[in-house]
Amino acid sequence: MTAIRDAFGKALVELGGKNDQVVVLDADLGSSTRADLFAKTFPERFFQMGIAEQNMMGVAAGLALSGKIPFVTSFATFVTKRACDQVAISIAYPNLNVKIIGAYTGLFSGHTGATHQAIEDISIMRGIPNIVIIDPADAEEMRQAVPVIADYRGPVYLRETRDEWPDIFGADYQFAIGKSTTIIEGQDASIIACGVMTSESIRAAAMLAKQGIKAQVINMSTIKPIDRQAIVTAAQQTGIIITAENHSIFGGLGSAVAEVLVEELPCWMRRVGIPDVFGESGSNQELMEKYGLSAKHIAEVVMHTIKKGR
Amino acid sequence: MKLQGVDPIWALEQRAKAVRKHVLTMISHAQVGHPGGSLSCVDLLVALYFAVLRIDPRQPSCLERDQLILSKGHAATALYATLAERGFFPLEWLATFGKINSALQVHPDRNKVPGVDASTGALGQGLSIGLGVSLAASLDQRDSRIFVLLGDGELQEGQIWEAAMACSHYKVDNLVAIVDLNQVQLTGPVSTVMGIQPLPSKFKSFGWNVLEIDGHQFPQILEATGAAKSCRGKPTVIIARTVKGKGCSFMENKSEWHGRAPTSDELCQALAELDRD
Ligand SMILES: Cc1ncc(C[n+]2csc(CCOP(=O)(O)OP(=O)(O)O)c2C)c(N)n1
Ligand SMILES: [Mg+2]
Numbered sequence: 012m013t014a015i016r017d018a019f020g021k022a023l024v025e026l027g028g029k030n031d032q033v034v035v036l037d038a039d040l041g042s043s044t045r046a047d048l049f050a051k052t053f054p055e056r057f058f059q060m061g062i063a064e065q066n067m068m069g070v071a072a073g074l075a076l077s078g079k080i081p082f083v084t085s086f087a088t089f090v091t092k093r094a095c096d097q098v099a100i101s102i103a104y105p106n107l108n109v110k111i112i113g114a115y116t117g118l119f120s121g122h123t124g125a126t127h128q129a130i131e132d133i134s135i136m137r138g139i140p141n142i143v144i145i146d147p148a149d150a151e152e153m154r155q156a157v158p159v160i161a162d163y164r165g166p167v168y169l170r171e172t173r174d175e176w177p178d179i180f181g182a183d184y185q186f187a188i189g190k191s192t193t194i195i196e197g198q199d200a201s202i203i204a205c206g207v208m209t210s211e212s213i214r215a216a217a218m219l220a221k222q223g224i225k226a227q228v229i230n231m232s233t234i235k236p237i238d239r240q241a242i243v244t245a246a247q248q249t250g251i252i253i254t255a256e257n258h259s260i261f262g263g264l265g266s267a268v269a270e271v272l273v274e275e276l277p278c279w280m281r282r283v284g285i286p287d288v289f290g291e292s293g294s295n296q297e298l299m300e301k302y303g304l305s306a307k308h309i310a311e312v313v314m315h316t317i318k319k320g321r
Numbered sequence: 322m323k324l325q326g327v328d329p330i331w332a333l334e335q336r337a338k339a340v341r342k343h344v345l346t347m348i349s350h351a352q353v354g355h356p357g358g359s360l361s362c363v364d365l366l367v368a369l370y371f372a373v374l375r376i377d378p379r380q381p382s383c384l385e386r387d388q389l390i391l392s393k394g395h396a397a398t399a400l401y402a403t404l405a406e407r408g409f410f411p412l413e414w415l416a417t418f419g420k421i422n423s424a425l426q427v428h429p430d431r432n433k434v435p436g437v438d439a440s441t442g443a444l445g446q447g448l449s450i451g452l453g454v455s456l457a458a459s460l461d462q463r464d465s466r467i468f469v470l471l472g473d474g475e476l477q478e479g480q481i482w483e484a485a486m487a488c489s490h491y492k493v494d495n496l497v498a499i500v501d502l503n504q505v506q507l508t509g510p511v512s513t514v515m516g517i518q519p520l521p522s523k524f525k526s527f528g529w530n531v532l533e534i535d536g537h538q539f540p541q542i543l544e545a546t547g548a549a550k551s552c553r554g555k556p557t558v559i560i561a562r563t564v565k566g567k568g569c570s571f572m573e574n575k576s577e578w579h580g581r582a583p584t585s586d587e588l589c590q591a592l593a594e595l596d597r598d
Contacts, residue, residue: 039474039507039514047508061477061515062444062506093443122353122419124426126394126442292353293421301421 013150015172020045022157068097075107087113087129114171117257124292134262146170146206155186191238197225201245204255214306260284279320343402349588351419359399378408381435392447393472409436445478474506489528503565536561
């Protein structure tokens with residue numbers, strides 16, 4: 012178990028040591044996003060912009076225009092919604108090399124509730140051309156994603172989970188933009204997950220295995236551009252696809268996978284995610300249960316879909 | 322406030338003390354919440370709800386009422402405790418703060434809590450909402466007054482200044498903005514994070530009537546809200562100097578206590594301090 016935000020903070024400092032073009036911007040949330048580690052190590056390359064996210068995006072655009080690699084950090088809900096037009100017009104349209112970091116993703120906002128939960132951030136960013144979207148599954152994937160997105164030229168939206176989640180990947184794992192990973196093999200159904208829902212999906216697969224159902228689990232950490240081939244192959248292999256994401260069922264991973272399937276190989280599919288409602292305050296566990304994100308819920312949806320598909 | 326034989330200011334002070342205790346207890350029990358910025362605005366809220374606002378706890382949605390928009394929604398515990406003390410809902414609700422299925426969300430949800438006039442928590446939005454409410458009151462010829470409570474760090478949001486411009490353009494004199502000038506935000510002092518001064522001249526240049534007070538002195542708060550009422554043709558801002566974490570010695574002026582919950586030992590210490598003075 013490692014807090015994914017801690018992995019982010021450390022990776023950013025490491026990156027800063029290797030690449031002096033990297034600059035970091037914060038909107039008074041550095042202690043929460045862990046951008047404060049970078050601020051302490053490289054104060055001259057850290058810009059505190061205050062509680063003014065729209066301005067921060069524009070400034071990042073200017074820094075990128077001048078060859079810097081800005082990492083813009085705040086809560087996911089503010090970098091995607093509050094500053095949406097600045098992201099679209101100042102950054103994505105001119106295809107600038109800005110890395111947008113959205114912390115406290117999905118329902119997991121440290122109890123703070125609907126105003127701080129980002130349940131539609133992927134949906135918003137997916138609608139804007141040019142932006143790569145990544146939702147790392149664990150601390151190791153986050154650690155690797157940070158230098159990879161810095162090397163990639165163009166705007167990236169990186170989701171940063173707040174809390175501790177089980178470690179999935181070892182140091183032998185190799186993160187690459189646009190490449191999914193099959194974590195568990197199985198021929199009865201495919202669970203395609205992103206972010207920390209990959210963890211829940213692995214647990215769901217274990218529950219299903221006890222009932223004799225072999226579900227494969229695919230970690231789709233890049234949501235855009237999505238690994239189309241992996242989705243089609245999964246549909247060919249199992250004929251049953253379940254997506255799992257810590258995000259609204261509208262516009263996120265489930266929608267992206269459905270779009271590929273209807274065009275390439277329609278099959279039975281269900282989306283696990285936040286139904287079309289705002290969230291609330293509560294612990295991660297309570298919220299997962301109430302809003303249907305838990306491993307148990309995923310397993311139930313898989314079984315139900317298999318029955319329907321027969 | 323006309324309690325026979327009781328000094329009204331003394332009564333407000335006692336009420337504020339009760340609210341501060343609720344605030345600390347709620348946050349400590351839930352292990353979530355924002356003590357610093359809640360404690361800094363307790364006196365402002367208590368003054369408003371017990372001596373200024375024309376409200377009826379039995380009719381929380383009555384259109385004729387005055388309204389308070391807590392733009393700095395993270396101070397929800399101070400609002401909830403004040404509303405409960407004022408009789409909008411039972412004090413027992415306070416123990417549910419921050420829990421799953423509770424009406425008392427960490428940031429206020431107007432659809433869940435009687436007396437909460439706006440859903441807030443994403444900073445910078447309250448002044449615009451307040452302007453809308455005050456324009457509607459004028460359209461319908463209601464003499465409601467609209468108060469908007471803003472954080473000083475919150476003033477960094479551009480939308481605040483869009484709203485400030487619009488408030489004076491529309492000459493809304495039924496609207497009063499109150500800035501909780503505690504000089505601290507989430508990651509540090511406002512002056513280090515992103516300076517906002519000189520605030521009085523900024524607001525003046527935006528066409529506002531500007532009043533400056535000590536936000537912990539009830540006579541000054543009451544005088545300023547009265548003075549705002551008699552200023553016609555422009556909006557008033559009350560810049561209230563406050564102390565973040567006011568009333569709890571180990572929290573005062575410390576950004577570390579912006580969003581940290583006291584342990585049960587720390588809670589005991591804080592409650593004892595409040596009882597002492
Ligand atoms: C748009 C937005 N950005 C960031 C935050 C996170 N946040 C919550 S409170 C806070 C600091 C607020 O400081 P201030 O306005 O001075 O409030 P106070 O000192 O009264 O608590 C921040 C950055 C937020 N709630 N909304
Ligand atoms: Mg402040």
